[in-house]
Amino acid sequence: MTKSLGxxxxxxxxxxxxxxxLVVGTRDLPFATIWQALVAFDPASxxxxxxxxxxxPRTVIGLLAGAAxxxxxxxxxxxxxNPLADPGILGVNSGAALFVVFGIxxxxxxxxTGYVWxxLAGAAxxxxxxxxxxxxxxGGATPMKLALAGTAFSAVVGSLTTAVLLTxxxxxxxxxxxxxxxxxxxxxxxxxxxxxxxxxGALLAFGAAxxxxxxxxxxxxxxxxxxNVRSARILCGVSVVLLCGAATAMAGPIGFLxxxxxxxxxxxxxxxxxxxxxxxxxxxxxxxxxxDVLGRVLLPSGEVQVGLVTAVIGGPVFVLLARRxxxxxx
Numbered sequence: 001m002t003k004s005l006g007x008x009x010x011x012x013x014x015x016x017x018x019x020x021x022l023v024v025g026t027r028d029l030p031f032a033t034i035w036q037a038l039v040a041f042d043p044a045s046x047x048x049x050x051x052x053x054x055x056x057p058r059t060v061i062g063l064l065a066g067a068a069x070x071x072x073x074x075x076x077x078x079x080x081x082n083p084l085a086d087p088g089i090l091g092v093n094s095g096a097a098l099f100v101v102f103g104i105x106x107x108x109x110x111x112x113t114g115y116v117w118x119x120l121a122g123a124a125x126x127x128x129x130x131x132x133x134x135x136x137x138x139g140g141a142t143p144m145k146l147a148l149a150g151t152a153f154s155a156v157v158g159s160l161t162t163a164v165l166l167t168x169x170x171x172x173x174x175x176x177x178x179x180x181x182x183x184x185x186x187x188x189x190x191x192x193x194x195x196x197x198x199x200x201g202a203l204l205a206f207g208a209a210x211x212x213x214x215x216x217x218x219x220x221x222x223x224x225x226x227x228n229v230r231s232a233r234i235l236c237g238v239s240v241v242l243l244c245g246a247a248t249a250m251a252g253p254i255g256f257l258x259x260x261x262x263x264x265x266x267x268x269x270x271x272x273x274x275x276x277x278x279x280x281x282x283x284x285x286x287x288x289x290x291x292d293v294l295g296r297v298l299l300p301s302g303e304v305q306v307g308l309v310t311a312v313i314g315g316p317v318f319v320l321l322a323r324r325x326x327x328x329x330x
Contacts, residue, residue, distance in 0.1 A: 201241075
């Protein structure tokens with residue numbers, strides 16, 4: 001099977017998962033009802049409200065956030081040459097969380113629309129700070145220094161966030177609904193606000209595919225090929241901030257997706273980022289939608305948030321990847 005055919009089949013699977021996301025819920029709806037609710041505007045219809053106000057935005061945000069996290073994960077692993085790297089390694093998630101807490105406590109934010117902008121600002125600032133810290137000393141921003149700087153920054157910022165939440169119960173109550181990672185309760189306005197950032201981030205990421213291929217061979221080889229390593233890393237970092245920052249702001253921190261999916265895609269495409277990035281986007285979108293659907297049917301009453309489902313799935317996979325890497329180094 002060629003990679004092009006595999007991409008087409010994967011796209012079809014994503015479409016099927018999106019349809020499943022519209023069908024499955026507390027009320028399973030037949031295809032005819034869904035189609036009528038989508039094409040016929042009838043605000044008095046309960047089915048129309050369920051589809052247009054609840055399931056359609058949930059599905060769209062799942063597609064966008066999943067694809068963004070998948071691409072961001074592949075870019076981070078490529079630019080750091082670390083197969084166990086996650087988009088959170090740049091402090092994006094922790095920075096977004098701190099700014100959301102700040103927005104809730106200082107400005108009294110209560111809507112996801114407001115969270116988007118604060119989450120993006122926090123993600124961008126975190127990435128800049130991590131890059132500046134990682135650039136100190138000899139050799140500039142090496143992959144190891146960026147990873148260490150990101151880990152240290154996330155620990156400090158996470159402690160500050162926890163301190164604020166423990167001293168302000170009202171902020172904690174508002175923040176915990178965003179923190180768990182969920183597609184529930186998001187409207188199309190949240191998706192619309194995130195699309196420009198996701199589109200720009202995807203454009204930068206796919207444009208950097210050849211640079212990522214060169215970086216994977218090492219800095220010396222990449223430099224000998226005429227690549228400006230510093231500029232390439234900055235470009236990749238900006239794309240990760242835009243993708244992961246917007247996805248985190250829309251759906252909350254969803255763990256393991258950006259870590260696990262690129263490894264699965266790499267089994268199909270090999271190390272070539274020109275194929276790895278689109279495969280990662282589609283696989284992550286597919287996994288996030290299926291995890292969300294699974295979360296709806298796990299409990300007879302209520303549902304499990306998608307962030308918890310991806311953590312349960314991704315945790316064992318992460319342990320397996322770490323063990324395989326350790327064995328390979330022996």
